[in-house]
Amino acid sequence: MAFQLDGRMKPLRIAIWHNLPSGGGKRQLYMHVQGLLQRGHYVESWCPDTADQKYLPLGTLVKEHIVPLRGPRDHFHSPVRPLSITRQLLDSMEEQCRVCAEEISAGEFDVLFANACMFLRTTPIGGMVNLPSAIYLGEPYRWFYEAMPELPWIAPAASVEQRFSFRSLWQRTRGESTLNSIRIQARAELEYLKRFDVVLANSIFSRETILRTYNLESRVCYLGVDSDYYRPTGEPKERFVVGLGTIYHGKGVDRAIRAIGTIAAAKRPPLVWIGNGAWEDELEGYKRLAHALKVDFIPKVHIPDTEVVSLLSRATAMVFTSRLEPFGLAPLEANACGTPVVGIAEGGVRESITDGLNGFLAPDDDPKSLGGLVERFVDSPQLAVRMGAEAREHVRTKWSMDAGTDRIESALSTLISGKPVKMLLANRNKLLELEPTNNIRCNVEDTTIKRRMLHMKGWAHINDGRPATDSEIFILLRNTSDAQLLRTVKVTRTDVTRHFGNDTNYDDSGFLVHDTIRLKDPYTMGILIVRSAETALHVL
Numbered sequence: 001m002a003f004q005l006d007g008r009m010k011p012l013r014i015a016i017w018h019n020l021p022s023g024g025g026k027r028q029l030y031m032h033v034q035g036l037l038q039r040g041h042y043v044e045s046w047c048p049d050t051a052d053q054k055y056l057p058l059g060t061l062v063k064e065h066i067v068p069l070r071g072p073r074d075h076f077h078s079p080v081r082p083l084s085i086t087r088q089l090l091d092s093m094e095e096q097c098r099v100c101a102e103e104i105s106a107g108e109f110d111v112l113f114a115n116a117c118m119f120l121r122t123t124p125i126g127g128m129v130n131l132p133s134a135i136y137l138g139e140p141y142r143w144f145y146e147a148m149p150e151l152p153w154i155a156p157a158a159s160v161e162q163r164f165s166f167r168s169l170w171q172r173t174r175g176e177s178t179l180n181s182i183r184i185q186a187r188a189e190l191e192y193l194k195r196f197d198v199v200l201a202n203s204i205f206s207r208e209t210i211l212r213t214y215n216l217e218s219r220v221c222y223l224g225v226d227s228d229y230y231r232p233t234g235e236p237k238e239r240f241v242v243g244l245g246t247i248y249h250g251k252g253v254d255r256a257i258r259a260i261g262t263i264a265a266a267k268r269p270p271l272v273w274i275g276n277g278a279w280e281d282e283l284e285g286y287k288r289l290a291h292a293l294k295v296d297f298i299p300k301v302h303i304p305d306t307e308v309v310s311l312l313s314r315a316t317a318m319v320f321t322s323r324l325e326p327f328g329l330a331p332l333e334a335n336a337c338g339t340p341v342v343g344i345a346e347g348g349v350r351e352s353i354t355d356g357l358n359g360f361l362a363p364d365d366d367p368k369s370l371g372g373l374v375e376r377f378v379d380s381p382q383l384a385v386r387m388g389a390e391a392r393e394h395v396r397t398k399w400s401m402d403a404g405t406d407r408i409e410s411a412l413s414t415l416i417s418g419k420p421v422k423m424l425l426a427n428r429n430k431l432l433e434l435e436p437t438n439n440i441r442c443n444v445e446d447t448t449i450k451r452r453m454l455h456m457k458g459w460a461h462i463n464d465g466r467p468a469t470d471s472e473i474f475i476l477l478r479n480t481s482d483a484q485l486l487r488t489v490k491v492t493r494t495d496v497t498r499h500f501g502n503d504t505n506y507d508d509s510g511f512l513v514h515d516t517i518r519l520k521d522p523y524t525m526g527i528l529i530v531r532s533a534e535t536a537l538h539v540l
Contacts, residue, residue, distance in 0.1 A: 012041045013109045015104045015107065015129075017047065018045070018051060018116065021276075022276040024245075026052060028329060029058070029136075031223070034226075034401075035224070039409060044109075046064070047064065048069035048093075050076070067096050071089065072088065079152070082177060083177050086185050089119055089120070093117070093120060100125060105129055110423075112131045112132070113134055121140055130422065130485055132197050133196045133197050136200045139326045140213045148323075198219060200218065200411055201219065203347075204348075205348040205351065207219075222403075225332045230333045231336060231337060237381055238316070241315055241317050243256050243274070244273070244275075244308075244312075247283050247286065252321030253286045258371075260374065261371070263371050268296075270295075270298055271297050274300050274311060277301065319370075319374060320342070327352065331343060331352055335358050335399075339388050340360075342377070343359060359387070359391065360373040437535075440460055440461070444456060444458040454475070457491070460529060465504055469508050471530065473511040473529055474487060477524070479519060479522065487513075488513050490510065491510030493507060493509055526538055
């Protein structure tokens with residue numbers, strides 16, 4: 001790690017990128033920034049203007065650069081988009097991230113700490129900066145990989161027995177366009193994620209989801225809770241239960257309503273649901289369900305944090321029914337306010353709620369089983385108070401904000417210490433000093449420069465008998481005072497391996513460049529290959 005001689009960590013210069021709405025993801029980023037600032041690190045943030053600026057704005061803590069995202073942004077929010085909109089989104093995000101990357105590269109930062117994008121989950125910026133890069137990813141774009149309530153790529157139920165007609169042909173054509181849109185976005189999501197040096201997950205469940213979805217490894221970096229902010233207000237417990245999360249299918253509001261509906265009417269508690277947003281059609285559906293089951297359902301949307309803390313403190317219990325929630329910060333926040341949790345043993349909540357210690361977990365979503373656990377707290381207010389106190393102590397010792405800051409600080413410092421070449425690439429003076437090494441074999445098959453846009457393709461590898469598998473290829477441009485690195489896209493070249501007798505794997509030696517040259521003439525151009533902690537340079 002990066003320590004000074006006295007044993008303390010050297011302050012880092014951390015660049016952050018995010019495109020987060022209000023909610024748990026923004027809260028976890030805000031807490032990370034708070035904790036890093038308290039440790040003496042320097043932080044600056046970049047985001048598009050689609051990111052929420054009202055809920056826990058980072059601009060109150062650090063300098064935040066808001067770089068607009070062009071295009072039909074209202075359509076970007078749709079979970080499944082037409083192909084034309086998806087292409088516009090990808091182009092717009094590439095453009096926005098490129099602007100951010102140029103500004104970050106000029107700022108002499110030590111590391112890029114990216115967070116999720118509400119439209120894509122991952123972001124292309126990891127491949128645009130010559131810095132060690134990490135992304136904190138709670139989940140993939142779940143609408144593509146989970147039934148919410150159905151997978152978007154399966155055929156409609158009616159199509160199974162549908163006979164041919166012009167209408168069915170039109171529906172099939174439209175469906176194929178949607179499927180192509182999903183496939184293109186999913187590919188972009190995967191390729192963007194591959195460009196980061198490390199992927200940080202908020203739970204073991206999230207790590208498994210990332211591996212299942214992308215076949216990529218990630219490192220668990222648990223969050224912490226500010227127990228000085230989330231704390232009992234001193235108000236007495238009241239006979240209601242609380243839920244928290246955006247009001248839509250994924251948060252399982254229907255599960256909570258059905259569970260409360262199984263409790264005898266004479267002692268059935270109201271269900272107060274705190275939402276940082278609501279899907280209006282689904283909210284109306286939940287109101288109808290609650291009316292049918294005679295549940296007093298009280299939605300509270302966009303309320304101040306002070307009221308949130310008050311409700312969490314006064315509630316008999318929290319009911320946490322989210323579907324496959326990656327981690328679930330809300331249960332720990334309720335615990336910190338002295339309130340136990342009743343949840344379903346699925347997703348990340350299995351890692352934060354210990355059954356019988358800071359709450360109870362039902363084995364599945366059976367309403368009667370879940371309602372029975374809620375009823376235990378309703379029947380015994382003393383149990384709610386006692387377990388709530390134990391839950392708060394559990395959060396203070398295991399899930400503290402300091403512990404969360406320790407984990408993120410350690411992850412970023414370890415990343416930096418393990419990427420010395422990345423640090424070199426981020427240093428313009430070092431790039432100017434690099435000397436040719438004369439150990440690269442290469443062939444440039446096409447070079448075109450039009451309106452300062454360079455298109456180049458070919459192959460290159462270090463000529464030392466070792467495979468090209470872990471090599472990264474760059475195009476280095478430099479003049480007497482400045483240097484620019486252009487990243488390449490890796491192209492599989494089995495023909496290169498065959499050409500050199502199949503003795504060494506050079507399949508990964510192919511490259512393709514399509515990028516803008518910002519250096520003014522005259523400049524020299526070279527191929528720079530980075531492998532582990534070594535570099536090789538060939539001047540063209």
